[in-house]
Amino acid sequence: MNRDIIALVAKLVLLFRNPESYKRFLACRDADAQQLLDLLQDLLDLDSFSAVKPLIFQALMRLSRDSGLHPRCFSLPELHKVGQQVTGGGFGDLWQGLVCGQSVSVKMMRVFKNAHIDAILKEFSREALIWRQLCHPNVLPFFGVYYLENRLCLVSPWMENGNMMDFLTNENPCNTALHSEILDVALGLQYLHAQNVVHGDLKAINILVTPSGTACIADFGLSSIADIMTLRFTHSTSYVQGGTARYQAPELLRGEKRHYGSDVYAFACVCYEILTGMVPFHELPNDMAVILQVIQGKHPSQPVMCRNTATLESLWKLLIDCWEENTDSRPPAPQIVERLAGSSIGATPTLSAAKDWDETFTSKFRRSLQAQPLLPSVNQIEHILFGSGWFIFEVLFVLN
Structure with a gap:
């Protein structure tokens, strides 16, 4: 055979x-x-x-x-919503659901004007196709699609720990644990870029925490194959060139295409959130003020918690490098992983007694259905x- x-x-x-x-x-x-x-x-x-x-x-x-x-x-059998809507994003609302007794996360497409429906259906379908091919401990698995209330849904495992900011608020981990979470995100990003996928919307609320406490990257609604032009929508005010303004690299704010380097810039913003518990440029009142600062070459200022120790100073230096104005000067994901795991920072991946999922997790779930x-x-x-x-x-x- x-x-x-x-x-x-x-x-x-x-x-x-x-x-x-x-x-x-x-x-x-x-x-x-x-x-x-x-x-x-x-x-x-x-x-x-x-x-x-x-x-x-x-x-x-x-x-x-x-x-x-x-x-x-991709098509799943009967799905049931559970409880109230959890949150909403640019194109979809998030619910908890059940498929054959397993708790799942249900990203349900919003209802838009008829003129936009075809484009948004294509965007959701593209997300499903990209997501289905990915399998890594630091990338949320994809279970399939379902039509509920005449709305297309993307279904993935339910993460009880919520997103990274929820987890940090509830658990209040030590610096060593924070460094492990940052390395988890870097490993997930390294994998995505190795698969020629640009995520396009990295931020802490799009980083989920598995039952073992491992960080995994989610929400591929704005991801793209690096060499394919992506759709841009004009009906959403939540995004600037396909991503939330406070996490956008300066070149994106000038209208350039998303790329690996813009993900690296956003990764540094995620690190800032994990370390401080605050969004980048939290002191500025709105996105327009942030955009003006970023276009002028400014980046978030060094917080007090990133001073006074060699480890934190080394970590902050890495973030500064990721925020470089010149995109070619930003370190690629493999180099970020190497620096995080090196002796100056010494981060280790989050340890777990058992894997949250293995290489065949999604296909095992598919065959069970x-x-x-x-x-x-x-x-x-x-x-x-x-x-x-x-x-x-x-x-x-x-x-x-």
Whole structure:
């Protein structure tokens, strides 16, 4: 079977690299498109093919966008809301829910004017597609999608500890624990950037805390594949160029595109929140005042708690470097992790007796809800490849 799957992936890659074949592939609709999306997602769920997964994922993204469909494994069975709305964001409201007795977080799309519905549905679908591919101890897993009250929902595990600011308020951890939480966030960011994902909206309320006390990055509503132009909405006042103003790098405030360096800038703002318990530029009355300061090259001033010890001075120096005006001068995520774990700061990842989730967490949850094999049957694959007219000629061409 492994040999057959390798042969199938090789044929798909050749088809994707042929402009005419790729164009016809993207023109698939309805049942053909659905089967292809299911196949591509199942291939992405395998541990193999890391070298060509970006190509497969790009094909999945584009076909999903053009067809208006997503892989069927994203769809969950009956979901129930529990209690009151927890919070709201730029495009969605957050509720607690239940799926098959498991407590989950439900991000429900808000109702907008008809003119915006298609664009926002595409944004939510894009978030789901990106999120589904991610698996790391410091990145919140994705369970699937659900339509509730005619509104699209993105479903993930419920984090009882809440976001980072809730956790810090309730637990009041020591400096060593704070440094561990900061390193957790840096490890999650390093992973996202290694996957070519720009988060785009890093802030403490988008950092959740797992049952073991580990920090994990959540809310990918503004994340983007680094080399793909992202949608921008004009109906929200909560964001400036796709992110909350107090966490925006100066180049974003000047209208430039989000990138890895802007995530690094926002990471330093998250560190400031974790260390002080206050938002960046908390002394300024509104976002416009913050924007004026940032454009002038200002950054948050050093708090008292970041003085008087070599460790805290080293940590503050790292934040200063992350806030550099010149984006090329900001340290990349791997260097941030190295400096945090180095002898001058000495941060260690949050320890836990057991992992909160492993590499197969989301797929295990999926299989517990849907009795289906990881890959389609041989008959299904034959139908996908040979059932529509253009594919049979393309595959025969490749075989020859």
